[in-house]
Amino acid sequence: MNLDRRNFFRVLGLTGATLTIGTDLKANQEQDENHEPVEFYGILYDSTMCVGCQTCEFICAETHELPEPTDIPRIGEVRKTDETCRTVVNAFDSPIGEVDIKTQCMHCNEPACVSACLTQAMYKTKEGPVIWRGDKCMGCRYCMVSCPFDVPKFEYHSPNPKITKCDMCYDRLQEGQLPACVENCPAEALMFGKRSDLIKEARKRIVENPDTYYDHIFGEKEAGGTGFMYLAPVSFDKLGFKTNLQNKSYPELSKGFLYSVPSIFVLWPAMLLGLHEATKNKQIKNEEENE
Amino acid sequence: MNNTATISLQEEQKTKNTWKFLLSELKPKGKFFTPFNIISLPIMLLGAVLIVIRFWKGIGSVTNLTQDVPWGLWIGFDVVTGVAFAGGAYVITFMVYILNMRKYHSIVRVTVLNGFLAYVFYAGALLLDLGRPWNVINPIIGNSFGTSSVLFLVAWHFLLYMIAQLIEFSPAIAEWLGAKRARKILSGMTLGAVIFGITLSTLHQSGLGALYLMAKEKIHPLWYSEFIPILFFVSSIFAGLSMVIFEGSISHKVFSDQISEKNHKSHNKIIHGLARICAGAMFAYLFLHIVNFVHGQHWNLINSPMGYWYLTEMLGFVVLPLVLYVYSYRKMNILLIKIASVITMLGIIINRLNITVIGFKWDAASHYYPSWMEIVVTLAVIFTEIWIFRWIINRMPVLRESPAWAKSQSS
């Protein structure tokens, strides 16, 4: 008897594990509503100042022990980040001449990759950078499927593959240093700081030099807000940016489904049992009729 | 003293016999060089070699996956489509144990067995696709619960559902081994397992669709919608049942010696009844698709290659089999029902691949096509499953009637 009961609770516990789905999400949301919003750090990139020198690419490769980049930005050709390279600079032709655009992980406020990850290997640190933790990752690549910016990359040709992407030099940050690209940019096109300060600074630049800037901070609202934000001289669709992004965060898209899980877990079994009881007698009747 | 000695001796004898029995059962039965064996064996061997290469040199050495398309045939077909086909198990157990539709009782075991093996093998295919499979224990033992992840839910449900199905099937194993007491206990657990299993199935069949909710801009708008989970769930009903119809027709030919006269006769009635349920579910599915299409205002997308492809799927693989099911149900035409089931299944394959592979990054510069090696591994997985299925059918009372002692036990 005793044993049976214990077993019963074990089963309940198992169900509980599946029930906890969604509670995390709720907890996060409540936190945002009731407390001061968490203050994330981020990077502001001003493409009007960028000279396309690729210093960020080289220093990023050096810092993370990756191979040196061998190609250069060319107009009409879009280079992409891959498993050996976490940031690239591309050149675009625009009405006001060449514009250079750096790409890397956007360090979203509510990252799709983090909500996709079933092992918490993708992780939004409280400081803001989104990092990847190899001891947890099982290599399912669901983060790649979900990231709206196609940032996480995978080492397809390794028996012990890693997911690679920009981590805003999280290790350096913890030692009190700036991200390598920010520290070494000779044109000072990159600025590190609190996200809210960066937005203020970006607004100020736009107001003070309305002729230089296109009036939009990319990343302030996109995908629910990102840690990495852009200023540009022309509209962003001319510079290879995705224009079909939503302003809601991406995890929002699957929240409805996840919220419905606990209620189904409670309602379904009760309903099924009820149906079973209701049809049992009918069955007996049928059998009698048949005989 | 003497007494106990004889008893322990008897016990020993018994375990010895069990071992002998198990060993003899391991041997293949029947002719070995059948056409099926001759085709499937080399493919399975080749598949095994490819799997070794995959773990040795990385996933990229056998698949065509790219940084843009990280999930290909192994997820899109093996897992997403395979699980939809395995949906028959929860629908049939629902009908038999919850709605008490006794008519379908004779196909419960074979359907549950099919479902169970499908989950074992297709979830197994998921392991092949994991880059770091040794960390798969993380989300299971609980040192890293990513509870906000749809994949977390799906993975856990796969696991729990496999256990539920094993419990549902276990009386057959007990009958095979002649374990009377165990059978009694295990069959007492059936209803609980069924209820748990249906709940899990509802959630993970729709969950497989929900996996793609965050890939909003990556999936062609004709296939992406916030209703994907519901569409996946509804279509798993008729996908599963069509599989039951199809598989049943083949089993009744191949294993005809196992099936009693009575069950042979009732099989056509079963197929006939299933056709009606398929038609109902397909009608709901079609209706949802139409609402979705009108609601999403996709008229402008129809006049494009992807639009024509969408129409092909809808007209040729939903409307056509729906009409066929209705017509053949009315006319009691069993052959036509079987044809409808095959078209339905093709339609499900097309639909799942449209979301996971064909319509995924449809606008990218370079497209993903599965490599021949991905296809061989997929075939190898399917063939291995069929081998195990055959092995079990030939030994346990699945299609065959249960032994007399088991029958008297249950009444």
Ligand code: SF4
């Ligand atoms: S850009 Fe992609 S990888 Fe980077 S935080 Fe956002 S979702 Fe994650």
Ligand code: SF4
């Ligand atoms: S590949 Fe790794 S980091 Fe990405 S979702 Fe899967 S477990 Fe998480």
